[in-house]
Amino acid sequence: MIEKIKAFEGNALAIEVIDGFTETDEKLAQQFFNEKVEEGNDYIHVLVKLDEMKISHSSTKAFMEDMIWVLRNYHQMGNLAIVAHSKVLKALVPIDNIFFERLQKGFEERYFDASQLDKALAFISPNE
Numbered sequence: 001m002i003e004k005i006k007a008f009e010g011n012a013l014a015i016e017v018i019d020g021f022t023e024t025d026e027k028l029a030q031q032f033f034n035e036k037v038e039e040g041n042d043y044i045h046v047l048v049k050l051d052e053m054k055i056s057h058s059s060t061k062a063f064m065e066d067m068i069w070v071l072r073n074y075h076q077m078g079n080l081a082i083v084a085h086s087k088v089l090k091a092l093v094p095i096d097n098i099f100f101e102r103l104q105k106g107f108e109e110r111y112f113d114a115s116q117l118d119k120a121l122a123f124i125s126p127n128e
Helices: 023-038 060-072 087-103 114-124
Strands: 002-006 012-019 044-053 077-084 109-113
Touching: 002 023, 002 114, 012 023, 012 114, 023 044, 023 060, 044 114, 077 087, 077 114, 087 109, 109 114
Parallel strands: 012 044, 044 077, 077 109
Antiparallel strands: 002 012
């Protein structure tokens, strides 16, 4: 299940994955993102909180389809904050950031521990 962590005016989107990530969740996340684009934003800063996500309750198909969607829409993504409590994700974000920076100069992807949610929210919405 996904839900918005906080409603933002402008080009920031913050969502949390709770328990599992299904095909319905994938479509809802895309809808949230597309609503921000339809508001006239050229790029969207995104926070994804994953610390309560359970891989065993998630759909592999939804995850793969979401990755394809992200790659197709990368040009509209600004800063990306990954919030979790995971040594694996903490190690992967810097590697992914190299790819991300190549595609979007001036934006970056950062990992934040779940205890740093306020810092992650500030990272995607510096004007709030």
